[in-house]
Amino acid sequence: MEKLKSSLTNMVLVLVGVAAIMGCLLALVNHITEGPIAEKDAQTLQAGIKEVMCSDALTVASTDTVKQEFDGKEATFVIYKTVDAQKKDLGAAVKSTTLGFGGDLDVLVGFDTEGKVLGYTLLKHAETPGLGAKADKWFQKGEKGDIIGKSPATGDLHVSKDSKDGNAIDAITASTITSRAFLKAINQAYKAYSNKGADAESGATKKQEKKEEA
Numbered sequence: 001m002e003k004l005k006s007s008l009t010n011m012v013l014v015l016v017g018v019a020a021i022m023g024c025l026l027a028l029v030n031h032i033t034e035g036p037i038a039e040k041d042a043q044t045l046q047a048g049i050k051e052v053m054c055s056d057a058l059t060v061a062s063t064d065t066v067k068q069e070f071d072g073k074e075a076t077f078v079i080y081k082t083v084d085a086q087k088k089d090l091g092a093a094v095k096s097t098t099l100g101f102g103g104d105l106d107v108l109v110g111f112d113t114e115g116k117v118l119g120y121t122l123l124k125h126a127e128t129p130g131l132g133a134k135a136d137k138w139f140q141k142g143e144k145g146d147i148i149g150k151s152p153a154t155g156d157l158h159v160s161k162d163s164k165d166g167n168a169i170d171a172i173t174a175s176t177i178t179s180r181a182f183l184k185a186i187n188q189a190y191k192a193y194s195n196k197g198a199d200a201e202s203g204a205t206k207k208q209e210k211k212e213e214a
Contacts, residue, residue: 049080049093052110052119058082058090066192077192089113095123096189098181105135105178107185111193115153117186135182138172145170145179152190157183 050056064079078095091112098105110118122136141148147169150157159179160168171179 048108048121051121052093052108053082053090054118058084068192070188075188077189079193092193094189094193096185098185105181105185109186109189115190116149116151117147134172135178152187156187
């Protein structure tokens with residue numbers, strides 16, 4: 001058999017062939033793992049919803065995607081309305097994202113029917129190592145920055161450094177920016193939840209935001 005001549009054309013053909021084979025293999029692996037990954041993500045989300053709603057005996061009755069405008073930027077929220085076995089409204093878990101110190105901060109927060117915080121969990125963060133772990137615990141029940149039972153309906157939750165009223169929360173030590181971002185995610189999640197019936201395309205949500213800013 002004649003040896004393949006070493007030339008630029010032959011080298012390019014070989015590289016293209018290898019790239020095509022690798023692409024096919026990656027596509028096959030992705031296809032095989034796509035289902036299990038999606039299923040695991042769904043299970044993780046379901047567990048997260050039960051955690052923040054503080055109940056194992058619940059069902060997600062509906063899932064709504066709401067878009068609202070804050071500070072001139074459009075934000076997207078996913079609202080998981082929950083009910084018990086008797087179909088009684090329990091409130092909702094809301095996925096909210098804000099910009100923290102190092103990047104996006106994704107929070108899943110549970111609200112009861114009166115707007116009080118039942119629980120929360122961090123889904124994703126890009127904060128300085130250690131800060132994300134602190135935020136995951138700092139604002140939990142019994143901790144220094146406890147927000148459980150607080151209600152943004154009575155006013156935005158904020159760090160005590162900014163104001164000393166009833167909705168003031170102790171910031172994570174030496175992490176005011178992360179604390180502000182976290183509380184902003186909670187406040188915006190509540191506003192999305194409380195306005196979940198508004199049609200984003202109709203402008204009803206935007207009118208409500210302007211009224212609140214006035």
